[in-house]
Amino acid sequence: MANPIIAPFPAGRLRRLRRSPNIRAMVSEVNLTPANLIWPIFVTEVQGAEGEIASMPGVDRLTIDGVKRAAERAARLNIPAICIFPHSDSDLRTDGCERAWDPDNIGNQAIRAVKETVPDLVVMTDIALDPYNANGHDGLVVNGEILNDETVEALVRMALVQAESGADILGPSDMMDGRIAALRGALEQAGHKNTAILSYAAKFASAYYGPFRDAVGASGRLVGDKKTYQINPANKGEAIRCVARDLSEGADMVMVKPGMPYLDICRAVKDEFGAPTFAYQVSGEYAMIEGAIRNGWLSQDVMVESLLAFRRAGCDGVLSYFAPTVAEMLA
Numbered sequence: 001m002a003n004p005i006i007a008p009f010p011a012g013r014l015r016r017l018r019r020s021p022n023i024r025a026m027v028s029e030v031n032l033t034p035a036n037l038i039w040p041i042f043v044t045e046v047q048g049a050e051g052e053i054a055s056m057p058g059v060d061r062l063t064i065d066g067v068k069r070a071a072e073r074a075a076r077l078n079i080p081a082i083c084i085f086p087h088s089d090s091d092l093r094t095d096g097c098e099r100a101w102d103p104d105n106i107g108n109q110a111i112r113a114v115k116e117t118v119p120d121l122v123v124m125t126d127i128a129l130d131p132y133n134a135n136g137h138d139g140l141v142v143n144g145e146i147l148n149d150e151t152v153e154a155l156v157r158m159a160l161v162q163a164e165s166g167a168d169i170l171g172p173s174d175m176m177d178g179r180i181a182a183l184r185g186a187l188e189q190a191g192h193k194n195t196a197i198l199s200y201a202a203k204f205a206s207a208y209y210g211p212f213r214d215a216v217g218a219s220g221r222l223v224g225d226k227k228t229y230q231i232n233p234a235n236k237g238e239a240i241r242c243v244a245r246d247l248s249e250g251a252d253m254v255m256v257k258p259g260m261p262y263l264d265i266c267r268a269v270k271d272e273f274g275a276p277t278f279a280y281q282v283s284g285e286y287a288m289i290e291g292a293i294r295n296g297w298l299s300q301d302v303m304v305e306s307l308l309a310f311r312r313a314g315c316d317g318v319l320s321y322f323a324p325t326v327a328e329m330l331a
């Protein structure tokens with residue numbers, strides 16, 4: 001952007017355009033509407049696990065009935081999409097992760113429940129093995145190694161069942177190599193040509209995912225860390241290459257994750273590719289902001305401000321646990 005010319009004071013008084021809410025609205029450079037929000041929700045099949053997640057105050061694990069109510073709430077608030085994350089029964093988590101492609105797993109039940117309740121609400125899903133893996137990893141683990149190609153085969157099976165269950169957008173969050181091409185090819189072949197892929201393309205190995213791992217019951221299980229597949233937080237160039245790779249393999253949209261600590265990546269991705277670009281304001285970001293609000297240290301206004309930052313950084317939309325509250329505030 002060229003440097004705009006500003007007349008010297010007093011001809012130039014920047015405060016003239018800040019005088020009233022209407023004048024400020026006229027010159028607002030970006031805006032935030034519910035259409036910019038994707039609402040991530042958790043669904044559980046475990047008796048007694050429903051209700052508030054300790055490290056994410058204000059966010060519940062839902063039953064299938066709760067998912068239906070959330071879908072209705074999203075529709076009422078003009079939130080276009082929700083993203084479903086499953087919390088599965090301990091006994092159903094195995095080293096082979098077979099439950100991930102069971103049409104009756106809790107994630108697929110939730111997809112169908114939403115589609116029955118509010119057919120035109122966009123349903124996004126997560127493609128990764130961690131909710132069904134005995135060891136909490138996103139991929140198959142053999143002798144301590146997270147296998148790439150075998151995992152991709154498993155992800156394809158998982159994706160086809162989700163598409164069959166009615167998912168509109170698949171969100172591969174696993175960071176295996178070659179998964180986008182494999183998923184796209186399999187979807188086309190199976191006749192799911194209109195199922196979109198929002199790739200978690202620039203996903204960093206982050207400590208901000210902690211509360212999410214509590215939410216899906218992966219925290220206690222995770223052996224080691226995810227640094228052999230998620231990106232080193234120091235690496236912007238590698239993140240750009242990951243996005244280029246995923247777009248060239250057929251991703252329809254791309255995501256940067258986490259969000260606020262990675263706004264430079266969001267801006268670079270939008271400028272470089274111009275593709276539909278999303279960010280994930282992840283569980284740890286939610287926990288920090290919500291914790292401060294609950295303690296009276298920050299005002300509620302910080303929610304909208306934090307989401308506007310993503311719009312300024314070039315994002316078309318944001319996955320945020322604040323989605324319903326913010327949509328209510330914007331209404």
Ligand code: PBG
Pocket residue numbers: 126127128129130138173174208209210211212213226281282283284
């Ligand atoms: C796992 C997955 C994670 C998140 C979304 N999908 C966690 C991880 O990679 O360990 C994190 C979301 C959040 O923190 O809100 N496939």
